Amino acid sequence: MSEHEFQTGAAAATEAPISAEHARYLRKLKREKAAVRLTQILVLVLLFVLWEVLADARIIDPFITSQPSRVLDTIKTLYAEGVLFKHIGITCLETVIGFLLGTVLGVLIAVALWWSQFFSQVSEPYLVVLNSLPKIALGPVFIVWIGAGPVAIIVMTLAISLIVTILEVLNGFVNTDPDKIKLVRSFGGTKCQVLTKVLLPASFPNIINALKVNVGLSWVGVIVGEFLVSKAGLGYLIVYGGQVFKLDLVMTSVVILAVAATLMYQGVVYFEQWVLKRSRFI
Amino acid sequence: MQIAVEVCNVSMTYQTPEGEIHALKDVDFTVNDGEFICIVGPSGCGKSTLLSLISGLLKPTGGAIYIYGDRITGPSRKAGYMLQKDHLFEWRTILQNVLLGVEIQRAVTPQVKEKAIRFLETYGLYEFRDKYPSQLSGGMRQRAALIRTLMTDPEILLLDEAFSALDYQTRLAVTDDIYAIIKKENKTAILVTHDISEAISMADRVIVLSHRPGVIKKIYNISLTCHKRSPLSSREAPEFRFYFQEIWKELDIHV
């Protein structure tokens, strides 16, 4: 390849006039992406149609499996009774509070553990035990201590997501290049500056990771909490529906739950992008 | 000639659960104002330890260190560090990176910012001031790292294998570049390296350390006949090979 050809080739990759070949490649890429998305939607639609048709033909028993039209009816009824948004709202609020508390407290405790070698060594076996303990086992304890209500549910959520957050953030701190810390110290930086100038920004990916894991865990915590406390919320609807054999109600709640959980996860993804853009991370 | 750094009979012993590690023993030398000193020695002989001691990040277990007559007792701002990697923070722009040191010292003023801009202009990084480190070449990154250090007005520069993370070609060019800046800014510098050629190409004097515990085996005054001294032109000097062989023998490298 001559130098001239090489240069035009390089320019094509970065500047406006693209070669026919590259345009073809881009078109192919787009087509493939569209095909994947289309198939995804198709699968979903097919699933719901199949569910509906099979139930209508009584091949599956709609009393046990429910069916999409019944789910819609249930949503309408709940809405008409004026309780739809109450249940959704309560569950979402509990989840968001538990999620935020878990994240903030988790980061703070991780900082404290990093700050004090002694504290960190003392707490190590406790963290190991708490991490492996199925936190759900503590549910009844919280209810007895705190009382059956939203607070117990939030504490349940905290119990599930807190330890994971602490460990993940601490992991980010520990894996920060010690020379970066040495650099800050060589400028006369204090421990506090090491934290704010290096550790926290360097652990940003870990913190976001913890957030993403926590979204899932918070929902687990809230639903389990609502199972146990059973007063209101989507978890309550599921338990109640199961007890009185109203599978329509159960399925409806599950569908709403799936949508809400996805939205919250997307929220975290947008938050990540927003922070990246604002501080113009690369 | 004024003495910039005095290292007086410095010893350093690390305490570990497995036992004591004698890193340095009775190291004694002085560095003159404006001098470029290179310290070579096998890996693990205490070179990084020596620089940490001079910077005050570590306290010697024996002896004392003075910078322009002041005894070093704790982390001091008299010494500016350059480490093996440039350690520019990916989440800061080049200008923000360059201001890191002064920001930590809470000394950012409009004048200081102007000074940073002037540095960036002088050393060809002005157009990159709002770019992120990943958008710069290895050489430009190392230059930005040096400016970050110079911004805090250190009296001496400590370079800990500052070029060894770069590939060979880049390293020759960057070494030349950084050397020129250090000379232009009239800074006293101590570079530790395990690369004999690099040491001879930059140093006024080369200090050879032994295996652990590091003791000074020999100090070489490097005088090269070359027209205008730079790390690259030094390598062309007729005496270069002679020094190389001498230091090689002194280091007593076995494989």
Ligand SMILES: Nc1ncnc2c1ncn2[C@@H]1O[C@H](COP(=O)(O)OP(=O)(O)O)[C@@H](O)[C@H]1O
């Ligand atoms: N914080 C420390 N605790 C215990 N031993 C250390 C510590 N830092 C360095 N050492 C030991 O001291 C010796 C010298 O280390 P260093 O100064 O990093 O050597 P060099 O930079 O010449 O490779 C090595 O054997 C190393 O293992």
Ligand SMILES: [Mg+2]
């Ligand atoms: Mg070293």
